[in-house]
Amino acid sequence: MQNITRIYALSKRNIILRYKNSFAGFLWGFLKPLLYLLIFIIVFSSQVSANNYVLYATSGLVFWFFFSNLTHQSVNSIINSNGIIKSINVPTIFFPLSEAISELFNLVLTLVVFLIAMHWFGLVYSPLLVFVIPAAILFAIFSFGLSLILCSLNVFFRDVGILWTTVQPAIFYLTPIAYNKEMITKNYPWVVYYNPIYYFIELARTILYQNQMPNLSLWGICFGIAGGMFLLGYVIFNGLKNQFISTI
């Protein structure tokens, strides 16, 4: 109970801090994907063979920005909370965890707006849409696992944070979000199939765009990647956490 309050308080802090002193505040959560969507429509819509490009791109973008914001915020979560870590005995894992939770909260808001707005662009309402929730949770577990690795290594080597901001756009363009995967798989199939994020985007898109139940093997792959990444992240984080306080 105590710990739930702590995580809640930290998540609330993250949300307040993120939009403090900004004029548009929460709207940025929607403006960012919207801006990218406009660019994509201009650049890609004539190249990509999708029946409904707006829905196709948006369903991918919403989930990409969830991943990108979550990892971006978490990378510095330990370093930025050094004041608290040095004076209050709170389990350190709460700091990246609270980032993940506040980002999930953001995703829920975005999805609500998405579901309403995309109806005009041909999103079919059906009970199947409920499966977006487990898909989002799996993606969140994967992202949280990766954040654990990034934030704990970043304590010792600040390169990790810088490197991650640099690598992120590259991953973005290598993941079939704005375009069909066939554009890459023709020549470089491994770029897509070794990219874990592709599977999560595919999972969400099957539900939102194709309005179909993803097949079991796709669920299985996502479950495996998410679980594996979480375990790896947890082991690394746990191994390093006792030395955080001396380094930050």
Place this chain on the structure above:
Amino acid sequence: MNTKLISFKNVTVSFWQNDFGVHSIKDLMKHRKQPFSNKIILNDVTFDVERGACMAILGRNGSGKSTLLRTIAGLIKPIKGQITINGTFAPILAIGAGVELELSGYENINLLLSLYGRYKRNSNTIQDIIAFSELSHEQLSMPVKRYSSGMVARLAFSISIANDADILIIDEVLAVGDKGFQQKCMDKIFGIKAEGKTILFVSHFTEEVMKICNTALLLDKGNLIDSGTAEEICNKYMRLFP
């Protein structure tokens, strides 16, 4: 009932320290060595604190006082030795400890109280904090980054003492408040002491130490070189600086 509230037995604490100033992967590649070495910060420290005692920790800058406090509070795990604690802590009170600069005073009160684990907050607690800090509504509504260091200390001290913990840890906070607030803090500390709670106190002002504390530890380069009554240790401490 155990009267020993805190018991340290041969406790050794070490930090990873990078010898080459390795802070980037480039440096790591160049040296191709283990980038970190263990540096002993506290070496084989053994002491006990009785319930209701008021103990000072003295020593030069960098002698390991803050590390000792953090180890007592459970923030740092020792590599060797045994620690037994039979009580709850108020958070370490250092200048601006845990205060989030971007948040307002009110938001900080809520955040820190939740982090201390006080999930049943009542408005009384918050009223007490506000009253003790003597900060105005206007000041509490603005981000803490605009506060003076004295105001931050007021806020942090007020939040910390609102905690109903057995052990209060004070790490050189009283130096920045103004005369009035210092006096108020001292009164409060005496009050807490009178309630039979335990206080660990780090300060370089030997007069304060002798007023508040009964016993004291003297640290030097991570070694516990002496312990005894506050007067004895304060005199020894003064002799470190001829």
